[in-house]
Amino acid sequence: MEIHAFLPNRIDAQITLHPASRFIGVTGPSGAGKSSLFRALACVEKRAKVAKSWSFEKIGIVFQQPMLFPHTNVRGNLALAQRHASPNALSVEACVKGCYCEHLLEKPIDSLSGGEAQRVAIARALVNGPSVLLLDESLSAIDIFTRRKIYQFLNTLCVSGQLTCFVISHDLDDLALFSDELVYVEQGKVSLCGATTDVLSQVFEKEGVAIPSxxxxxxxxxxxxxxxxxxxxxxxxxxxxxxxxxxxxxxxxxxxxxxxxxxxxxxxxxxxxxxxxxxxxxxxxxxxxxxxxxxxxxxxxxxxxxxxxxxxxxxxxxxxxxxxxxxxxxxxxxxxxxxxxxxxxxxxxxxxxxxxxxxxxxxxxxxxxxxxxxxxxxxxx
Missing domain, CATH: 2.40.50.100 (RNA polymerase II/Efflux pump adaptor protein, barrel-sandwich hybrid domain)
Structure with a gap:
């Protein structure tokens, strides 16, 4: 899988991934260009130029701020996403169960905690049926136990071929546990890309991690x-x-x-x-x-x-x-x-x-x- 994403003065990334990779971790210093990479891939930046070898029809993106619609409740947000869903989209029931937000369906948006809102935002994105899902620190406010259960759910979808997932996170343990490959971005470029364990050891050395895992x-x-x-x-x-x-x-x-x-x-x-x-x-x-x-x-x-x-x-x-x-x-x-x-x-x-x-x-x-x-x-x- 070949990807080239360019956004003037923000990101110029060349990424080569194995065809079998479905869960790709993305990390790097703050301000390195990770979010710009995702915004380019999601086609939300007019100046972005993207060349990619995949033929996926729909790309979903979830940011750190959930951006839920405040005028309706959780169920309403999911229903809006379902209106233009892909034919192979998961059911609402499967999405809310996998994202651990079944109990939140009737809650108004302004009553959700940060972690609850993030879980709903991911479920809403899945309800829309994307082939590629971009998660930009979208689980940062979720406790570690629930976060990893959601990663497990997403990884199951990746293994089954229903989804390709790119995940930005600063939690290297999370990325190490679930990623097929790891991409390291710094100063607007991809400096490391490949097997998770190989890249991880280089990241520990590059960032001077005192107690790595x-x-x-x-x-x-x-x-x-x-x-x-x-x-x-x-x-x-x-x-x-x-x-x-x-x-x-x-x-x-x-x-x-x-x-x-x-x-x-x-x-x-x-x-x-x-x-x-x-x-x-x-x-x-x-x-x-x-x-x-x-x-x-x-x-x-x-x-x-x-x-x-x-x-x-x-x-x-x-x-x-x-x-x-x-x-x-x-x-x-x-x-x-x-x-x-x-x-x-x-x-x-x-x-x-x-x-x-x-x-x-x-x-x-x-x-x-x-x-x-x-x-x-x-x-x-």
């Missing part, structure tokens, strides 16, 4: 558990050939998704409900939740600690954590260094990465170096 992929195990007495709300996931434990809440958002890129190529996983195979899942692990164990030989003998999960890894980089500060408003920002270092780890026999944030003291005490084999132990996500 890694997103691991695996398959949910369906077999019964006999060695763990209490598994309520906890799922077993196989990652790189090793069993880890994850809360059901952390992975429920991403079941039945297409797999992310592996080795710069995309492989579409069939629906596990159709082939009865294990469900592909993603879950995020924050660097601050990862500890390093140099006792590689004791991989399976950590029963005396509360940390459940362990994965064998190799240290590929060790970088000091940057802290940016300024003395006053007029002074230039100066980079200072904190008391921690960030380790990048690659899983054994796999290309997936983890991050660990540890102190300089631990780095020295354990005598850690690039190339060392270690065990990454992390808390229950």
């Amino acid at each position: 890694a997103v691991l992929e695996g398959h949910k195990c369906s077999e019964s558990v006999t060695q763990v007495e209490n598994m309520h709300g906890i799922a077993r996931v196989m990652v790189a050939g090793h069993e880890v434990f994850v809360t059901e809440e952390a992975i429920s958002y991403t079941e039945n998704i297409k797999s992310a890129y592996r080795a710069h190529s995309i492989t579409e996983v069939s629906n596990p409900e159709q082939d009865n195979g294990p469900a592909p899942v993603r879950f995020a692990v924050k660097a601050c939740d990862v500890s390093i164990d140099i006792n590689v030989g004791g991989f399976n003998s950590a029963s005396t600690v509360s940390i459940l999960n362990a994965l064998p890894c190799t240290i590929t980089s060790i970088e000091p954590v940057r802290l940016t500060s300024s003395q006053n408003k007029k002074s230039h920002q100066q980079v200072t260094w904190g008391g921690k270092v960030l380790l990048k780890l690659i899983l054994e026999n796999d290309s997936q990465a983890l991050y660990a944030s540890i102190s300089h003291i631990s780095l020295s005490r354990l005598n850690l170096n690039v190339g060392d084999k270690v065990i990454a132990r992390f808390k229950l996500p």
Whole structure:
């Protein structure tokens, strides 16, 4: 999929996406041109010039400000959108259920909270039946639990081929969990574009994120558990050939998704409900939740600690954590260094990465170096 969007003095973006990509995340600094890109794609700017390889008939856009019609209630807003809906549009019932706003149908617009209004705006856009949906920070006021459930609903539509979704967000964890590809915009240009995990690692370096998150992929195990007495709300996931434990809440958002890129190529996983195979899942692990164990030989003998999960890894980089500060408003920002270092780890026999944030003291005490084999132990996500 090729896209070129140009808006004088605002955006000049060249984007190349894999044909199978349906959920595309867009991020970058404030003022970089992300919203201008969407306004150009949605044809709401007269000066915009757009060349694209898709043949979609209808494009929907939802901004951070919901822009609902105030003269009618929620049901009325949905009915107005339904008047000119595409033949393949979802029903009102399906849209409000997927956007968690069934209970808001009779509410007047001025009584909605910011998050409620955003949910209604997304449902209204879906009722209109777009082939492409552009979400410009449209879920920013929604709590994380509901937000990710809505992303899951949208992702299901993308996997089924009913929708292609472009999502602008500054929440990198959200984008990492759901995006097939990630686009990074800065200074009116697209500087990074491609596999989500690859782009994400470059974004962390570019933005100097002190405590990044890694997103691991695996398959949910369906077999019964006999060695763990209490598994309520906890799922077993196989990652790189090793069993880890994850809360059901952390992975429920991403079941039945297409797999992310592996080795710069995309492989579409069939629906596990159709082939009865294990469900592909993603879950995020924050660097601050990862500890390093140099006792590689004791991989399976950590029963005396509360940390459940362990994965064998190799240290590929060790970088000091940057802290940016300024003395006053007029002074230039100066980079200072904190008391921690960030380790990048690659899983054994796999290309997936983890991050660990540890102190300089631990780095020295354990005598850690690039190339060392270690065990990454992390808390229950």
